[in-house]
Every structure is written in structure tokens, then in C-alpha cells.
Amino acid sequence: MKDDRYSWWAKWRTKEGRKWLLWLFVERWLRVIPYPNFRGFLLRAGGAKIGKRCFVHDVVFQNAYVNGFKNLSMGDNVTIQTQCLIDLADTIILEDNVTIAAGVAIFTHEDCGAKLGKPLAQYFPPKRAGVLIRQGSWIGARATILAGVNVGECSVVGAGSLVTKDVPAWTVVAGIPARPIKKIGEQASN
Numbered sequence: 066m067k068d069d070r071y072s073w074w075a076k077w078r079t080k081e082g083r084k085w086l087l088w089l090f091v092e093r094w095l096r097v098i099p100y101p102n103f104r105g106f107l108l109r110a111g112g113a114k115i116g117k118r119c120f121v122h123d124v125v126f127q128n129a130y131v132n133g134f135k136n137l138s139m140g141d142n143v144t145i146q147t148q149c150l151i152d153l154a155d156t157i158i159l160e161d162n163v164t165i166a167a168g169v170a171i172f173t174h175e176d177c178g179a180k181l182g183k184p185l186a187q188y189f190p191p192k193r194a195g196v197l198i199r200q201g202s203w204i205g206a207r208a209t210i211l212a213g214v215n216v217g218e219c220s221v222v223g224a225g226s227l228v229t230k231d232v233p234a235w236t237v238v239a240g241i242p243a244r245p246i247k248k249i250g251e252q253a254s255n
């Protein structure tokens with residue numbers, strides 16, 4: 066017999082499925098808004114905390130159905146550049162003056178397909194964990210930040226890096242996996 070549990074119609078018949086479809090639509094629609102400032106205003110309407118002078122370009126919000134945009138919190142003067150992937154399965158906190166360059170991916174969950182009974186799920190069970198990026202930090206283009214990572218105050222993640230562990234404050238990290246390459250500010254040795 067045909068298994069239609071994952072069809073659009075089956076989704077529409079459950080409350081959870083309707084919520085999923087609604088947020089899918091809202092998220093797609095949000096991407097076509099041309100003005101980044103106005104996108105911030107709409108995100109706020111959808112439950113996000115957005116500070117002053119925030120610019121959110123045409124990014125993809127994954128898993129918005131979990132909690133709307135409530136899992137996103139941005140301080141003042143925060144920029145998220147074009148083509149980023151922001152996973153809202155858990156909380157993402159971007160403090161004041163954070164810059165997220167183009168194409169950055171921030172993940173807050175891991176799931177290799179547990180609900181669908183995929184075999185690797187017994188070794189890699191689903192997990193959700195928030196990401197915190199402290200004030201003043203700069204995440205370089207196409208870097209990837211994994212679930213549960215904290216980036217310390219005024220730190221830099223080099224372009225294309227893969228951040229698997231916490232980044233200390235005032236530190237430049239780079240590479241795959243990202244490793245500290247230098248200290249900056251008062252912590253730098255002269």
C-alpha cells in the first residue's frame with residue numbers, strides 16, 4: 066500500500082504539519098523582500114528580538130516551524146549578509162556589533178534522519194544546541210558554525226572555516242577544523 070505520511074496532503078491534516086507548511090511559506094516569502102532593514106522589522110513581527118540598526122539580507126532560515134523566529138536574538142548594529150543559512154531549531158544569539166559575512170552557515174541541530182528510521186540515528190542521535198556569538202565578533206564568508214558553539218567577544222572566524230569548538234575572546238581562528246591563529250587587542254603579544 067502507498068505510504069503517503071509525508072505527502073503535502075498528509076501534512077495539512079495535522080496541526081504540526083500545518084504549522085510546518087505555514088512557516089515554510091513565510092520563510093520563502095521573507096527571502097524576496099528587497100530591503101534588509103524591512104526584513105528585520107518582519108522578523109521582529111515573527112517573534113525575533115532585533116536591536117537597532119540591524120541589517121538582515123536574503124538569508125535562508127531553516128527550521129522556522131519549530132518556534133517561529135523566536136529563537137533568533139540580535140543586539141544592536143548586527144549585520145547578516147546575503148546567502149547565509151541560519152538554523153532556528155534552537156537559539157541563536159548575536160550580540161551587539163556582530164558581523165556575519167556572506168554565505169555563513171550557523172547550525173543549531175544535528176539529525177541524520179531519526180524520524181525516518183535511518184540506521185545511523187542509533188550512533189548519532191538527534192541533538193539541538195544553541196549558538197552564542199558574543200559582541201563585536203566577525204564571522205568570515207562561508208564559515209560554518211556547528212551546534213552548541215560559543216564565539217567569544219571580538220573574535221574573528223576566518224573565511225571558509227569550520228568551527229566545531231568554542232572560540233575564546235579576542236582570538237582569530239581559521240581552517241578546518243578552526244584553530245586559533247593569533248590573539249588580538251590587548252591580549253596580543255607585541
Ligand SMILES: CC(C)(COP(=O)(O)OP(=O)(O)OC[C@H]1O[C@@H](n2cnc3c(N)ncnc32)[C@H](O)[C@@H]1OP(=O)(O)O)[C@@H](O)C(=O)NCCC(=O)NCCS
Nearest residue numbers: 166167204205206221222223224225226237239240246247
Ligand atoms: C582571518 C583573516 C581576517 C586574516 O587575519 P590576519 O590576522 O590578517 O591573518 P594573516 O593574513 O596574517 O594570516 C595568518 C595565517 O593564517 C592563515 N589564514 C588566514 N585566513 C585564513 C582562513 N580564512 N583560512 C585558513 N587559513 C587562514 C594564513 O594563510 C596565514 O598562514 P601562514 O602563517 O601559514 O602563512 C582573513 O584571512 C579572513 O578570513 N577574512 C575574512 C574575509 C571575508 O570573509 N570577507 C567577506 C566580506 S566581510
